[in-house]
Amino acid sequence: xxxxxxxxxxxxxFSRGFLRNKFGLFFGLIFPVILILLFGAxxxxxxxxxxxxxxxxxxxxxxxxxxxxTYLEAINKTETLQVITLENSVNFTTYMSQNSIENGLTIxxxxxxxxxxxxxxxxxxxxxxxxxxGGTVLGIIGAINNRFNLGxxxxxxxxxxxxxxxxxxxxxIDFLVPGLIGFAILVNPMFSLVEISSQYKxxxxxxxxxxxxxxxxxxxxxxxxxxxVLSSMSFLLMAAVGIFAxxxxxxxxxxxxxxxxxxxxxxxxxxxxxxxxxxxxxxxGVIGNVVTFPMMFLSGTLFPIAFMPEYLQTFAHxxxxxxxxxxxxxxxxYQNYMAAVIDIAVIAxxxxxxxxxxxxxxxxxxx
Amino acid sequence: xxxxxxSKLQKxxxxxxxxxxxxxxxxxxEVFGLLGPNGAGKxxxxxxxxxxxxxxGGDVEVLGLDPWKKGYDLHKKIGVIPQEFxxxxxxxxxxAIVYYADLFNVKxxxxxxxxxxxxxxxxxxxxxxxxxGQKRKTGLALSLVNTPELLFLDEPTTGLDPNARRxxxxxxxGLKAKGKTIILTTHYxxxxxxxxxxxxxxxxxxxxxxxxxxxxxxxxxxxxxxxxHGSEKLAEYIRANTELLVDYxxxxxxxxxxxxxxxxxxxxxxxxxQSGMDWGQIQTRQDSLDDVFVxxxxxxxxxxxxxxxxxxxxKKRRR
Numbered sequence: 001x002x003x004x005x006x007x008x009x010x011x012x013x014f015s016r017g018f019l020r021n022k023f024g025l026f027f028g029l030i031f032p033v034i035l036i037l038l039f040g041a042x043x044x045x046x047x048x049x050x051x052x053x054x055x056x057x058x059x060x061x062x063x064x065x066x067x068x069x070t071y072l073e074a075i076n077k078t079e080t081l082q083v084i085t086l087e088n089s090v091n092f093t094t095y096m097s098q099n100s101i102e103n104g105l106t107i108x109x110x111x112x113x114x115x116x117x118x119x120x121x122x123x124x125x126x127x128x129x130x131x132x133x134g135g136t137v138l139g140i141i142g143a144i145n146n147r148f149n150l151g152x153x154x155x156x157x158x159x160x161x162x163x164x165x166x167x168x169x170x171x172x173i174d175f176l177v178p179g180l181i182g183f184a185i186l187v188n189p190m191f192s193l194v195e196i197s198s199q200y201k202x203x204x205x206x207x208x209x210x211x212x213x214x215x216x217x218x219x220x221x222x223x224x225x226x227x228x229v230l231s232s233m234s235f236l237l238m239a240a241v242g243i244f245a246x247x248x249x250x251x252x253x254x255x256x257x258x259x260x261x262x263x264x265x266x267x268x269x270x271x272x273x274x275x276x277x278x279x280x281x282x283x284x285g286v287i288g289n290v291v292t293f294p295m296m297f298l299s300g301t302l303f304p305i306a307f308m309p310e311y312l313q314t315f316a317h318x319x320x321x322x323x324x325x326x327x328x329x330x331x332x333x334y335q336n337y338m339a340a341v342i343d344i345a346v347i348a349x350x351x352x353x354x355x356x357x358x359x360x361x362x363x364x365x366x367x
Numbered sequence: 368x369x370x371x372x373x374s375k376l377q378k379x380x381x382x383x384x385x386x387x388x389x390x391x392x393x394x395x396x397e398v399f400g401l402l403g404p405n406g407a408g409k410x411x412x413x414x415x416x417x418x419x420x421x422x423x424g425g426d427v428e429v430l431g432l433d434p435w436k437k438g439y440d441l442h443k444k445i446g447v448i449p450q451e452f453x454x455x456x457x458x459x460x461x462x463a464i465v466y467y468a469d470l471f472n473v474k475x476x477x478x479x480x481x482x483x484x485x486x487x488x489x490x491x492x493x494x495x496x497x498x499x500g501q502k503r504k505t506g507l508a509l510s511l512v513n514t515p516e517l518l519f520l521d522e523p524t525t526g527l528d529p530n531a532r533r534x535x536x537x538x539x540x541g542l543k544a545k546g547k548t549i550i551l552t553t554h555y556x557x558x559x560x561x562x563x564x565x566x567x568x569x570x571x572x573x574x575x576x577x578x579x580x581x582x583x584x585x586x587x588x589x590x591x592x593x594x595x596h597g598s599e600k601l602a603e604y605i606r607a608n609t610e611l612l613v614d615y616x617x618x619x620x621x622x623x624x625x626x627x628x629x630x631x632x633x634x635x636x637x638x639x640x641q642s643g644m645d646w647g648q649i650q651t652r653q654d655s656l657d658d659v660f661v662x663x664x665x666x667x668x669x670x671x672x673x674x675x676x677x678x679x680x681x682k683k684r685r686r
């Protein structure tokens with residue numbers, strides 16, 4: 001018979017031990033926040049996606065007038081591209097390769113003359129085929145060229161663009177918060193239970209506990225409860241940092257509760273399963289890493305899985321964490337609760353299977 | 368009903384017979400010692416009695432219960448310190464006692480238990496920072512939380528320094544004085560002699576001697592003998608001129624004469640005097656538990672902790 005008193009007693013001892021261990025506390029609560037600060041700063045901070053284009057303006061102008069200056073200003077005004085002008089004495093291609101510059105632009109000597117006399121003229125755009133920014137640079141310069149072409153003939157724009165966002169206005173930080181919450185839900189219970197269940201087995205602590213009325217289900221329940229508490233604290237911290245430090249636009253509802261309960265349950269059980277079926281703490285650690293690391297990075301934690309090649313996306317679907325991160329995204333970013341229900345169902349079934357397996361295979365005493 | 372009744376107990380690990388059909392009982396209020404070298408089967412036997420291991424054959428009743436089938440009920444009535452007791456690192460002995468009290472659903476005064484095991488000064492030290500002796504005492508304290516009638520102590524002092532061992536002995540004597548039945552394993556002979564009312568000496572899964580230490584010495588020891596420091600020639604002289612059995616230990620230059628009667632000593636000494644040869648120190652001596660143990664057990668005592676059963680199951684020739 002399961003006893004709440006015994007679960008609470010074990011919970012008390014375990015949580016106290018956890019809180020007294022500065023290392024555990026750091027990885028449990030502080031580390032995920034550092035990750036959010038770090039990735040938040042890298043991807044949504046000051047750089048705001050500005051691309052630098054190195055330009056050499058060889059235009060001689062015409063009667064003291066230089067169209068190329070206006071042209072380069074127009075490029076700067078896009079705010080996506082920023083022009084850095086090089087002296088004409090510099091050998092452009094040598095400079096580009098020596099300084100590992102990805103994007104460049106040269107304007108020919110007769111630029112103004114030919115434009116003002118309605119003759120075709122060519123600017124040269126240099127891009128690095130292996131880089132990811134070339135397309136953007138070509139596209140923007142092409143658009144600027146069209147504007148100048150229309151301007152030359154006093155033409156007007158017929159087709160224009162109005163921008164509309166799909167759903168709410170998502171930015172990278174909006175994905176990062178649920179992703180890293182998923183990360184914390186995975187890492188804390190998983191690593192901890194792999195370690196303690198293999199360590200307790202080795203130093204015979206399980207054997208000792210089997211001499212008390214505490215049952216293995218009560219023991220595991222106490223651990224799960226603690227990791228639900230820890231994951232919830234971690235969630236609140238990360239959501240606060242996301243919202244207040246980066247202005248994340250995330251939705252906080254009761255729909256998050258199933259994830260904060262089932263997630264720690266699933267990974268605590270999985271950790272215990274790994275610790276139980278392996279022979280010693282060393283093997284347990286290795287197997288634990290093999291199970292955990294792919295999930296840490298390939299489940300949409302640090303970036304949406306749509307960024308990954310197709311075979312990795314397929315692989316992501318077998319990772320339990322994928323459904324938690326996807327579910328958290330569905331709730332927090334898209335507010336798509338119907339989809340979240342499916343994620344919750346998948347997680348619930350997985351949790352049940354892993355939990356039953358872990359409890360069945362886990363031995364208090366030997367025979 | 369006796370607290371412990373064991374008959375024909377068997378346990379095999381693969382082809383190795385770790386415990387090979389042993390019988391013994393433990394009486395109420397008794398301190399009973401399982402003595403033996405590493406790998407003799409002591410821990411296997413004690414763990415079977417504690418309900419931590421299944422047996423392969425025979426009957427075991429502990430407080431009237433089958434320990435394997437009724438382990439959960441039994442554990443509420445017994446106290447156990449497993450070999451090399453460990454606990455959750457960042458927990459103090461006092462917290463550990465409160466934890467166990469919650470698990471057993473009993474009300475205890477932690478300070479009283481700490482006092483019983485002489486651990487008051489370390490009540491608030493984390494387990495990981497305790498000394499070896501203090502850790503063992505914490506184990507003792509935890510085994511007392513449910514006020515058990517019966518205590519199992521598996522090598523309670525192995526690896527401890529002499530002072531820590533004596534402190535643990537004091538605790539065990541205190542528990543005995545309170546009327547607890549205690550069963551302990553040890554490979555220290557002095558510990559058995561100091562603490563145990565009766566001992567069973569185990570070797571390769573068998574009990575090779577059982578009783579009080581005096582009984583064992585009397586039964587398995589060689590009895591009283593006269594030892595005379597002297598030459599082999601003198602030994603021959605005594606042998607020729609008396610009806611006594613005379614043995615000579617060349618290495619120690621000692622003439623050994625088993626004494627059936629005390630008066631035999633006089634005859635031997637008279638013969639020695641008559642010989643006109645030189646002889647030195649004389650003494651009469653009895654086998655100690657050490658001597659008996661070495662005779663009975665195929666391997667000398669080691670100071671290391673119990674090694675997992677690694678010897679072949681075959682019984683070696685007794686020395």
